[in-house]
Amino acid sequence: MKKADRVRWWTYLLLGVATLACVFPLYWMFVVATTDTATATKLPPEILPGGNFFHLAGLVFTTVPFVRSIINSLVVAGSIGIGHALLCSLAGFAFAKLRFPGRNALFLVVVLTMTVPTQLAVIPQYMIISSLGWVDTLQALIVPGLASAFGIFWMRQHLATTISDEILQAARIDGAGTWQIFWRIAFPLVRPAAFVLGLLGFVTAWNDFLWPFIVLKSPEMYTAQIAIKALQNSYSIDLGLAMSGSFLATLPLIVLFVFVGRRMVAGIMDGAFKG
């Protein structure tokens, strides 16, 4: 092997530093979430977790309706994840495999919507939700997030490369309708990609803050993220409380990541630009 082909030691050093930087804040969150205020405010700081985890976690559950918050988050993120996997696959299928007038122009519109900043329009968005009578409900969070331009773009790419026109032709000759072709042939073939897209939708919805913060009013409707904010308001009482809430609100995603993180990484890289 030529010298230039070897991996240099500083490559590992830099990647090691980056890995540490990625993981340490989560570790630190756990450390502070396990120590009492006296320890958390001690200098030099305690670097190892303390024994206070269950005490603080218990406080989280009594200060805010945290179980409800986690359930709300699961409902919202779960619905959006499933909605994404289905609706974006369906639209991606139409753009990748069906011929219809205006197809290319409409797809261009889909791509262009990705560049439209809509978060700054929260005031009229709130007015619309309000006129639908959806303020302080979970559907106000679910419905707007059911499909995305990014998801359609992503599924179209997968459908275009995975499914050959011959298969579709054969199915048509056998008398299958468009819906059957999608549901029985196309979708099963791109299910792995749709699964990763659903996961990304789930993670984004789970972590969303601004919109739930505006729309949700009563503590029973809070998602986990808004519960963190509510815990922070009582920050002065206990430094570890908001940290414990943050840790508990992140824990489900960490568990999820342990099981499907590899597929998420592969999915993100598959969906990215090539060349």
Next chain:
Amino acid sequence: MPEAEARVRQSLAERVAPYAYIAPFFLLFAVFGLVPLLFTFYVALFDWNPIGEHVFIGFDNFTRLFGDTRFWDAAWNTISIWLLSTVPQLLIALVLAHLLNHARLRLAVFFRMSMLVPYITSVAATTVVFAQMFDRDYGLLNWLLGLFGVGPIDFLQSGWGSHTMIAVMVTWRWFGYTTLLYLASLQAVPRTIYEAASVDGAGAWKQFRHISVPSLRPVIVFTIVTSTIGGLQIFTEPLLVSNTSPLTCGPARHCQTLTLFLYEQGFGQFQFGYGSAIGVALFVLIIAVATLNYVLSTRIRPERG
């Protein structure tokens, strides 16, 4: 002729099917994206109280906005935080993607997965933990600085301090995700190009500068545009970083961004008209910066020689 009729009906359904499949997205985008965006321009022309009257006042909200020092401060804070978070994030991602692209790298899957850990951590949780690390009295960072005889620094009490702190949070959350996007693009570059360069005696830096960066041009443009649109609308970090006066990001508004200012006026003061005028101003800023970025970043070209 019931059979023929059925065939006609079926073919009609078949012809409508593609439109029905793409309709949900367009409907959702229209109702919750486009209409609200356009309506922002309309509401901005009113003195609009959410539970009371709304009176047409023309461009008065904008006249007031341009004379409002809080607006200019917020605009500056937004741009400053965006620059401080985007530039390092993209540079770090470039370097890491280049390193991760090495064919003989061990632990490659482990490194890639670690890069995605910040992305699954919510902004709210990120802000809470970083705010603690940057705390003046008990923060990890000030303790470390103290070992070198520096500080303590009260990050929240200064413009540059609070901007840096928020920029660190944004960078932390996104650099790994961006790294993976860049890495995916790099993997599409044929290995033989690197091998040939290596045979010709090009070192790591030259390979990075003359092969990796130019071949990443499309994805770099993409990430710059998306981080502009996302970064200039930043809200959650400045809101959560100060727990005493969240709506202004500290009493002195050192890190109040435009979206936070919009929220304060719209939902804190119930001035929907004035809040919408802030939204319009933010829209113009985003379009201007995104266009500028696009023009600048299309200048990244493969170098000759």
